[in-house]
Amino acid sequence: MKPRRKKFAIIIAGxxxxxxxxxxxxxxxxxxxxxxxxxxxxxxxxxxLDRTFRLGGVxxxxxxxxxxxxxxxxxxxxxxKQSIPVYYEGILPDLFREEQGVIAQGKIQADKxxxxxxxxxxxxxxxxxxxxxxxxxxxxxxxxTANN
Amino acid sequence: MKITKYASPxxxxxxxxxxIPWLGALTALLLGVGLYLGLFVAPADYQQGESxxxxxxxxxxxxxxxxxxxxxxxxGAIGLVWKTKLSEILASACAPVGxxxxxxxxxxxxxxxxxxxxxxxxxxxxxxxELILLFLYIGFMALEASIDDPRRAARxxxxxxxxxxxxxxxxxxxxxxxxxxxxxxxxxxxxAPSIHPSMLAPLLLMAIGFKVYFVTxxxxxxxxxxxxxxxxxxxxxxxLETKS
Numbered sequence: 001m002k003p004r005r006k007k008f009a010i011i012i013a014g015x016x017x018x019x020x021x022x023x024x025x026x027x028x029x030x031x032x033x034x035x036x037x038x039x040x041x042x043x044x045x046x047x048x049l050d051r052t053f054r055l056g057g058v059x060x061x062x063x064x065x066x067x068x069x070x071x072x073x074x075x076x077x078x079x080x081k082q083s084i085p086v087y088y089e090g091i092l093p094d095l096f097r098e099e100q101g102v103i104a105q106g107k108i109q110a111d112k113x114x115x116x117x118x119x120x121x122x123x124x125x126x127x128x129x130x131x132x133x134x135x136x137x138x139x140x141x142x143x144x145t146a147n148n
Numbered sequence: 149m150k151i152t153k154y155a156s157p158x159x160x161x162x163x164x165x166x167x168i169p170w171l172g173a174l175t176a177l178l179l180g181v182g183l184y185l186g187l188f189v190a191p192a193d194y195q196q197g198e199s200x201x202x203x204x205x206x207x208x209x210x211x212x213x214x215x216x217x218x219x220x221x222x223x224g225a226i227g228l229v230w231k232t233k234l235s236e237i238l239a240s241a242c243a244p245v246g247x248x249x250x251x252x253x254x255x256x257x258x259x260x261x262x263x264x265x266x267x268x269x270x271x272x273x274x275x276x277x278e279l280i281l282l283f284l285y286i287g288f289m290a291l292e293a294s295i296d297d298p299r300r301a302a303r304x305x306x307x308x309x310x311x312x313x314x315x316x317x318x319x320x321x322x323x324x325x326x327x328x329x330x331x332x333x334x335x336x337x338x339x340a341p342s343i344h345p346s347m348l349a350p351l352l353l354m355a356i357g358f359k360v361y362f363v364t365x366x367x368x369x370x371x372x373x374x375x376x377x378x379x380x381x382x383x384x385x386x387x388l389e390t391k392s
Contacts, residue, residue: 008229015310022314026325035272035327056327093266095195103329120266125334127200128344129191 036103039082047108055084055114056103056122064098077102077114084108088116095121155234157374158383164367171364178357186350193347200347202260207335208355210253212362213281214316216246220288221313224306234370236302237377239309240292241369245362247285254278265329273322274330277315284312298377 036056037047047053055077063076063085074087075098086104096102101122106115128136186204193200220242227236257275258268269275288305295301323332334343335351343351378384 004229011225011228011310015313018311019314019317022318026318030326035270035329038327091266093264094199095264096266097195100195118266120270120329121264122329123195123264123331125331126195126342127193127203127334127347129346130194131191132344133194 038079039077039084040079042084042108042112043082049108052105052107052117054103054105055086055108055116056101057083059096059098059100059102061098075102077104084112084114086114086116086119088119090119092119093121095123097121100124155232157234157237157378160234161371161374164371168364168367171360171367175357175361175364178353178360182350182353182357186347186354190347190350191344196264199260199263202256204350204354206253206256206260207351208358209249209256210278211355212358213246213250213253213278214319215359216242216249216362217281217284217309217316218313220246221306221309224302224309227302228306228310233299233377236299236306237370237373238366239306240302241366241373243285243288243292243305245365245369247282247289249358249362250278250282250285254282270329272328272330273326274319274328277319277322280315281312281319284308284315288312 036054039055039057041047042055047055057077057079060076060078060083064073065075066073071091072087072089073092074085076083076085078084086106088104088106096119101124103120103122104114104116105118105120108114182204187201190201192198220239223235223239223242226232227239254275257278261270262268288308291308292301292305295304320333322328323330335348375384375387
């Protein structure tokens with residue numbers, strides 16, 4: 001019975017040891033594992049200024065402007081604290097729309113505008129039929145109008 | 149009459165053979181109803197339209213890829229400690245099934261990602277850790293295949309499976325710990341799931357269906373491994389004689 005118990009203890013200790021080790025490693029590489037920076041991160045100086053990075057946030061309502069053949073577009077990415085204007089030329093993904101998550105890859109300019117080479121849409125975790133979404137929106141809007 | 153008697157390959161072979169037809173029928177029923185509800189009855193999504201329906205395959209596959217890995221690692225650990233033949237065979241039977249589910253999750257995710265995100269693949273934490281899971285499964289199978297003695301092979305592979313188990317919480321929590329392109333969990337979210345009941349029902353049916361399918365297919369794989377490993381024993385020879 002004894003060697004069996006010892007073996008069991010070794011396995012448990014091994015798994016725990018490995019978990020702690022990987023936790024430390026992941027923590028050390030934390031900044032490299034970040035897929036995107038928010039506009040607040042950029043203003044806080046955390047994003048690299050001299051090379052390409054990804055900027056993530058929400059497309060501000062009413063900020064999307066398309067030019068010419070519709071390939072040139074600019075919009076404002078916001079995290080509701082800070083916002084950064086983004087310029088992009090290319091095809092936008094299906095889920096790109098105002099008030100939805102977006103991730104743009106490109107470079108920040110000196111005037112705190114962002115030239116994007118690629119734009120990805122970030123989907124949120126909500127799934128519902130259109131009627132439910134409409135009902136939710138109406139429910140959200142009605143107390144606001146009552147206050148006015 | 150103890151529960152451990154089922155760990156004997158002979159007894160296991162007998163009773164698993166009786167279970168398999170029932171489990172197979174249940175799999176067909178669950179997947180049939182789940183797919184019908186998911187593809188024809190559930191409403192379109194308010195943002196993604198019809199494209200979201202791929203999640204009825206993608207999400208249960210991704211869950212299975214992690215679940216099977218845990219089963220495999222636990223079976224491996226039991227085999228290491230108690231040296232039970234059957235748990236070694238179970239771990240070995242899990243690997244290709246888990247690898248297939250991982251591949252399905254990655255491929256369906258990529259097909260959904262292109263129109264929705266705008267990219268087939270991005271190196272975010274969730275996608276990368278799921279890819280590592282596929283490599284762990286492949287490594288497990290390769291290591292097992294490279295050692296001739298099946299008992300030694302099972303022990304070596306079990307150690308690898310246990311090392312890789314740290315990846316499972318990383319996959320699950322990756323969307324919370326880091327900024328990822330992949331969306332956070334909808335169903336296991338604290339509080340109410342942020343998915344409409346009409347979409348949740350087929351998703352859960354598919355998830356249960358995949359689980360039952362996994363049990364069915366693993367039992368079948370274990371039975372054939374048992375026959376192969378015990379081919380020189382009297383009970384297998386007797387079984388073969390009565391079958392032929």
